[in-house]
Amino acid sequence: MTNALLSRTALAAIFLAGFSAAGSAQDLSIALADDPDALDPVTNRTHVGITVMGVMCDGLLTTDEDLNFVPVLAESWSWSDDGLALTMNLRQGVSFQDGSPFNADAVKAGLERALNQPDSQRAADISSISSVEAPGEYEVVVNVSEPSAQLLSKFAERVGIIFSPTAIEETGAADIGAAPVCAGPYAFDERVAQDRIVVTKVEDYWNADAYAFDTVTFRVMPDDSVRLANLQSGDVDIMEKLDPSNVDVVEQDPNITVEPVAVMNNQALMYNLEQDGPFASADVRNAFELSLDRNAINQVAFGGRYLAGNQVTPPNSQYYDPATPMPERDVEGAKALLEQAGVEMPVEFEILVPNRPLSVRVAQMMQAMSQEAGFATELNVVDFATTLQMTEDGNFTAWGPIGPQFANDPDAVAFQVLHSTGSRNLSRYYSDEMDALLEETRTQTDPAERVEVFHQVAALAAADEPVTYLYHMPQIYAYDSAIEGLTYTGDGFLRLEGVTRAE
Known part of the structure; x- marks a missing residue:
């Protein structure tokens, strides 16, 4: 009887622990102004698509708010004396979200896909690339036909997001945007057209401790007033593209923070x-x-x-x-x-x-x-x-x-x-x-x-x-004032590293 009681007690403890863990799970909700097109860095054409991929995926580089290049999956890089070869040294021990390894061969395949896929929207951006080599497991050499002042900026944007070659082979390059697999903190979970996209935290991500939220839900709300109403009611945590004519009023709400982010655009x-x-x-x-x-x-x-x-x-x-x-x-x-x-x-x-x-x-x-x-x-x-x-x-x-x-x-x-x-x-x-x-x-x-x-x-x-x-346009974000630590890339996209919600 004592053993039975202990067993029930132990079972209850396990249940309560599980309930507590589930209860502490956190979702971050972000209201988007449009429904993204394909979530594929090679074929994407929309701003909101990059918002989603930027949360899901690491790139080779990123930029800080002053447009300085910051290493991510490429830990260092250098140009040859003649400016015709860029060598990148990659972060080691990184996996794609399907478990396959992130390495030089994967980067080579990703850059070649951006160059050569018939429907690529990135080919003109990197047309100076003449070849890509992988001389070592974590070393990539990008050869260019002429000096390329813009190339690093492309690697700090969509071109630098590399998808799993294994997933592309299994899904097909034309369809990978419907079920994206990259290397990053959040993995694709589900998408309901014109409604939502949900991504879930990757527990074995190399920098997982810096990400506080278990899931991120992107909610599609084209109407500016609807996005704002959902923010004010607490149904979303962050909204993009606050109507500038509403800034003065929204700034008076102590529960909402308004942040204009200067971005090069037109x-x-x-x-x-x-x-x-x-x-x-x-x-x-x-x-x-x-x-x-x-x-x-x-x-x-x-x-x-x-x-x-x-x-x-x-x-x-x-x-x-x-x-x-x-x-x-x-x-x-x-x-x-x-x-x-x-x-x-x-x-x-x-x-x-x-x-x-x-x-x-x-x-x-x-x-x-x-x-x-x-x-x-x-x-x-x-x-x-x-x-x-x-x-x-x-x-x-x-x-x-x-x-x-x-x-x-x-x-x-x-x-x-x-x-x-x-x-x-x-x-x-x-x-x-x-x-x-x-x-x-x-x-x-x-x-x-x-x-x-x-x-x-x-x-x-x-x-x-x-x-x-x-x-x-500046990118005008508005968010629940309980959200802390929000930062942005130099081109105005959200960075969730280090972001938390105050109790």
């Missing part, structure tokens, strides 16, 4: 230059630009919290060309350009607008302003995922406001949009002069000379006007 109107019609003329595109008051858009749509601008980089950037300043609104000048172009008035014009409240707000202001200058502007508001497909198919006249929302180097906001081979050149803008300048920004390793070449890029883009740059 939002613009992108024209389809292959489509017949008046917007094939640079005069008409420049006329549309002159019809706009960027400062008024910033004040009315964003409460003055964004930064109006007319170039690929913001006016406070060293890469901004001061000789090409933002033009003031000039309705009569816009009409004169339309007359010079010889187009029929009013100029019929449709803007494809992502169905986001802030984007629609800006588009409505552009519609009203441009109509005063002789445009008959219509808006076609469509969900974001559909706009991606429509623009890929060339089924649009103009698209926006849209643009790269982050960068750790100006190459990421310039080359991919303005170079003829750029993965986001959906304007179908082809200029030999622009291509040559952008290629020089990659091979020019003298920082001052590189800045000057970017100035020339800005001046040419302003003359040709394949896109009309509008404004630059």
